[in-house]
Amino acid sequence: xxxxxxxxxxxxxxxxxxxxxxxxxxxxxxxxxxxxxxxxxxxxxxxxxxxxxxxxxxxxxxxxxxxxxxxxxxxxxxxxxxxxxxxxxxxxxxxxxxxxxxxxxxxxxxxxxxxxxxxxxxxxxxxxxxxxxxxxxxxxxxxxxxxxxxxxxxxxxxxxxxxxxxxxxxxxxxxxxxxxxxxxxxxxxxxxxxxxxxxxxxxxxxxxxxxxxxxxxxxxxxxxxxxxxxxxxxxxxxxxxxxxxxxxxxxxxxxxxxxxxxxxxxxxxxxxxxxxxxxxxxxxxxxxxxxxxxxxxxxxxxxxxxxxxxxxxxxxxxxxxxxxxxx
Amino acid sequence: xxxxxxxxxxxxxxxxxxxxxxxxxxxxxxxxxxxxxxxxxxxxxxxxxxxxxxxxxxxxxxxxxxxxxxxxxxxxxxxxxxxxxxxxxxxxxxxxxxxxxxxxxxxxxxxxxxxxxxxxxxxxxxxxxxxxxxxxxxxxxxxxxxxxxxxxxxxxxxxxxxxxxxxxxxxxxxxxxxxxxxxxxxxxxxxxxxxxxxxxxxxxxxxxxxxxxxxxxxxxxxxxxxxxxxxxxxxxxxxxxxxxxxxxxx
Ligand SMILES: Nc1ncnc2c1ncn2[C@@H]1O[C@H](COP(=O)(O)OP(=O)(O)OP(=O)(O)O)[C@@H](O)[C@H]1O
Ligand SMILES: [Mg+2]
Numbered sequence: 001x002x003x004x005x006x007x008x009x010x011x012x013x014x015x016x017x018x019x020x021x022x023x024x025x026x027x028x029x030x031x032x033x034x035x036x037x038x039x040x041x042x043x044x045x046x047x048x049x050x051x052x053x054x055x056x057x058x059x060x061x062x063x064x065x066x067x068x069x070x071x072x073x074x075x076x077x078x079x080x081x082x083x084x085x086x087x088x089x090x091x092x093x094x095x096x097x098x099x100x101x102x103x104x105x106x107x108x109x110x111x112x113x114x115x116x117x118x119x120x121x122x123x124x125x126x127x128x129x130x131x132x133x134x135x136x137x138x139x140x141x142x143x144x145x146x147x148x149x150x151x152x153x154x155x156x157x158x159x160x161x162x163x164x165x166x167x168x169x170x171x172x173x174x175x176x177x178x179x180x181x182x183x184x185x186x187x188x189x190x191x192x193x194x195x196x197x198x199x200x201x202x203x204x205x206x207x208x209x210x211x212x213x214x215x216x217x218x219x220x221x222x223x224x225x226x227x228x229x230x231x232x233x234x235x236x237x238x239x240x241x242x243x244x245x246x247x248x249x250x251x252x253x254x255x256x257x258x259x260x261x262x263x264x265x266x267x268x269x270x271x272x273x274x275x276x277x278x279x280x281x282x283x284x285x286x287x288x289x290x291x292x293x294x295x296x297x298x299x300x301x302x303x304x305x306x307x308x309x310x311x312x313x314x315x316x317x318x319x320x321x322x323x324x325x326x327x
Numbered sequence: 328x329x330x331x332x333x334x335x336x337x338x339x340x341x342x343x344x345x346x347x348x349x350x351x352x353x354x355x356x357x358x359x360x361x362x363x364x365x366x367x368x369x370x371x372x373x374x375x376x377x378x379x380x381x382x383x384x385x386x387x388x389x390x391x392x393x394x395x396x397x398x399x400x401x402x403x404x405x406x407x408x409x410x411x412x413x414x415x416x417x418x419x420x421x422x423x424x425x426x427x428x429x430x431x432x433x434x435x436x437x438x439x440x441x442x443x444x445x446x447x448x449x450x451x452x453x454x455x456x457x458x459x460x461x462x463x464x465x466x467x468x469x470x471x472x473x474x475x476x477x478x479x480x481x482x483x484x485x486x487x488x489x490x491x492x493x494x495x496x497x498x499x500x501x502x503x504x505x506x507x508x509x510x511x512x513x514x515x516x517x518x519x520x521x522x523x524x525x526x527x528x529x530x531x532x533x534x535x536x537x538x539x540x541x542x543x544x545x546x547x548x549x550x551x552x553x554x555x556x557x558x559x560x561x562x563x564x565x566x567x568x569x570x571x572x573x574x575x576x577x
Contacts (some may be wrong), residue, residue, distance in 0.1 A: 175444070183441040183448040190421060190432050197419045200381065201433045201494055202407030211442070 007312075012173070012260060019166050023159055031158045032230070037270045038165045039226045042172050044250040044262035046219035049176060050212050051248070052257040053185070055192035059115045059244050060102070060122025064095040064217040066239030068224030070129060071095070073143045073234050081145035084153065091225040092218050098125065099217020103210045122244055130236040140235025143228055161230050168226065172219055176259055188212055253300060255307025264308045272296050332359050334528040335411070335498045340379050340389035342372075349375040351552040352389070357498055357528035362520060364531045364539045367549035373532040374416055376549070377500045380530070381413045382406040393498070408437070412496030414487040416503045416532075422476030426467055426486060429475050430458035433493035458493055465489035466519060481512035488519065499523065500530045505538055517542055540564070548572075 022034060043065055050056045071091035076082045098121075106117040129135030146155045155161050179185045190198045191205050198205050228234050237243065246269065254265025276282065276292035285292075304310050335357040342350040350372040357363050365373050378384045380391055382403035390399045398406050407413075421429050434457035435441070435448060448454075462468045465488050470478065475486060484504055491499055504520075505513050513535065520529065520542055533539050539546065540560050547557040548569050556566045563569055 179444045181447050181449070182444045183435050183438065183446065183451060183454075184444055186432055186435065186448040187441060193421050193423070194419055196383075197415070197421070197490070198436075199403045200383070200407060200413050200415075201490065202404045202436045204402075204404040 008260060012263075015263065016166075016170055016173075019169075023162055023166070026159075026162070028158050031162045033270070033274070035158070035162045035165050035230055036227075037266050038162075038169045039223050039230065040247070040250060040270060041263045041266035042165075042169050042226070043220055043223035043247050044254070044266045045169075045172055045176055045259060046216045046223065047247050047251050048256070048259060048262040049179075049216045049219070050209075051251055052261070053180065053192065054188045054209060054212050056107075056209065056213070057115055057248070058118040058213075058216070059241070059248065060118035060120070061216075061220050061247055062239050062241065062243035063102070063122035063125040064099050064220035065224035065227070065243065065247075066125060066129060066234075066236075067098050068092060068095040068221030069228035069234045069238050070135065070141075070224075071221070072147070072225045072228040073141050074134070076143060076145060076147065078144070082147045084147040084149045084155070087147045088222075088225060092221045095221020095224065096214050096218035099220075100210070100214045103213035103217075107206060107209045107213060119241060119244070122239060122241065126236055126239040126241075129239050135236060136234075138236060140233055143232045143234070146229055146232065155229050161226075165226050165230070168222065172222070173259060173263070180259070184208070184211075249297060253297060253307060255309030258307070258309045261307050261309045268300075268308060269297075333357065334359055334394060335380060335530075336392045337376070337380050338390050338392075340376065340391070341387045342375055342379055342384065343387045348552045350379060350386075353549070353552075353554050355380075355530070355547060355554075355557070357530050359497070359526070359528045360524060361544040362524050362529045362531050362542050364533060364543035364546045365549060366533065366536070366539060366546060370551075371549040372552040373549060374502055375552075377413060377502050377530065377532060381411055381500055383413075407494060407496070410495075410497040411500070412491035412494055412498065413500040414491055414502055414504060416506065418480075418483045418487055420475045420483060420486055420490070422474070424475055425471065426462065426473050426475055426478070426489075427455075427458055427471040429486060430461045430489050430493040431455055433490045434458045434461065436494055457495065461489045461493035464492055464519075464523070466515065481508050481516075484508060484512075484516065485519070488516075488523075492523075496527070498528045498530070502532045503534060504531070505533055505535050513538060 026034065047058060047061050050058060068091045071094040072087060075087055075090050102118065102121040106114055106121070109117055130138060148154050153160065153164065155164060187203055187208050191208060195205050224238065227238065250265035250269045251262055253268055254263065255261030272293055273289065276289035277286055279286040304314055333356050338354045340350055340353045353376055355363065365376065367373050379386050382401055386399070390397060392398065393406060393409055393411060398409065421432065424432065431454050434454040435451060438451060438454055462471055465485050467482065467485050467489055470482060475483065478486065488504060505516055508516060517538055520531070523529065531543065543560055545557065546560055546563045548555050548563065550572050555572060556563060556569045558566065
């Protein structure tokens with residue numbers, strides 16, 4: 001529903017062109033790091049769809065991410081590589097199905113109750129991974145053979161995973177941008193602003209919310225799938241509430257309500273994390289990186305209540321010397 | 328005049344909030360071509376009655392028929408699709424959108440296949456047409472590019488009505504559309520209701536007695552959840568119990 005300005009579109013295009021260019025110059029460490037960031041960006045976009053788009057703050061999104069990742073590993077046969085064409089849809093569907101079930105049971109609640117219910121369902125998924133033979137326990141499970149499409153796409157090379165992730169990120173971004181301006185997207189925005197009125201205008205809002213939630217779970221599952229394929233390894237941490245919280249922080253840090261926000265937030269979060277973890281810079285303090293990261297996030301959110309996407313407007317405001325209207 | 332068609336009928340409607348009987352065994356019929364006013368003191372149960380008829384809340388007892396079909400178990404969106412439009416006592420718009428966008432969003436609800444994600448909502452001709460029609464009828468067609476939240480109070484109340492009209496209902500349930508309006512705005516709104524009356528059945532909840540007696544064809548008086556009288560304006564004016572319970576202060 002939000003109109004996109006020309007500078008915003010230019011920014012997004014430049015980011016994607018730069019990411020594409022990096023595939024040709026990046027070393028293996030850099031490629032791996034940026035691939036991870038792009039996967040988180042896809043994950044953050046999935047949360048933005050419902051948190052920013054519909055105003056539903058899910059605090060259990062790691063469950064769908066983790067299910068996508070675990071499905072990638074568990075559905076790969078022991079003795080060979082799975083076909084990407086089969087494995088990927090299977091992983092995405094598994095995540096979407098769980099989101100459908102959770103959505104059906106949680107979307108009648110609101111606000112803090114919704115947060116608690118989504119968290120509770122995510123914890124259930126976490127315990128299945130953590131405490132049952134299926135999930136392999138704390139140690140996790142290895143993905144012995146990465147999926148492929150014949151000879152054409154072999155996801156063993158970092159640059160191939162990088163390229164594949166970039167294409168998926170661009171596709172998801174474009175898809176969500178189109179979705180936002182479609183009638184479905186407008187209805188979601190209407191529900192965020194005034195659900196009561198939407199129902200009076202004959203929208204079956206529950207159906208819309210459930211569709212958005214399921215779609216969001218599917219995209220999160222896609223991100224999880226990529227994560228498993230990139231690392232060749234899954235463990236229960238992928239479903240933990242730490243990750244649910246982290247992705248929420250990415251969305252808020254970047255700017256809730258903007259697709260660019262999810263993208264920027266994922267970059268900012270992971271780069272800040274790497275920065276505070278760096279022993280070259282912080283020496284012995286590097287193991288207390290959580291503290292640095294937390295402080296940086298608090299400072300950022302305090303100074304930029306609309307997230308990093310609000311930075312240009314904030315700078316303009318400073319130059320003009322007008323006070324911020326506190327809403 | 329031939330017997331006018333009854334579009335909406337509520338019978339024996341009752342709603343409890345805890346110990347309070349907000350609406351107690353109320354029956355009401357709305358006919359096409361007529362304005363049926365519901366008056367009553369604060370807390371009499373008027374808004375609750377509208378909520379029961381529109382399906383926003385469920386009745387503890389009673390039944391609602393829309394065009395002769397029992398819709399008591401239907402939820403609000405389904406009733407709305409079947410031709411029931413309502414406005415709210417407290418203005419509830421989409422303040423960040425333009426006037427046209429508000430109405431287009433309402434009109435869009437009737438369009439099939441909303442999940443076609445590659446289609447631009449703003450280019451949906453059918454909903455734009457319905458939105459323009461609603462703005463024209465409600466007299467807001469000059470304001471279509473204004474941000475709804477920046478309209479005057481009176482215009483926001485008009486937009487409330489336009490949002491109802493955009494879904495092309497047969498029945499309009501209007502909860503105090505004149506509240507907070509000046510004399511000129513009130514006059515315009517009454518003209519609008521008079522026009523709409525021709526092809527709609529209208530339920531009008533209103534505190535402004537002059538307006539009610541000017542426009543209503545039938546008046547129902549509620550006190551503490553119950554109907555104490557339901558009759559023509561002339562009869563209500565001279566109704567002893569009504570004068571005592573409600574118009575008494577005049
Ligand atoms: N959601 C609710 N929960 C509990 N009680 C309610 C609720 N809504 C209304 N009531 C009670 O029901 C009674 C009727 O309220 P209602 O809003 O229908 O009155 P009204 O006639 O519309 O009044 P007003 O003229 O002030 O708008 C009141 O006693 C009110 O306190
Ligand atoms: Mg009321």
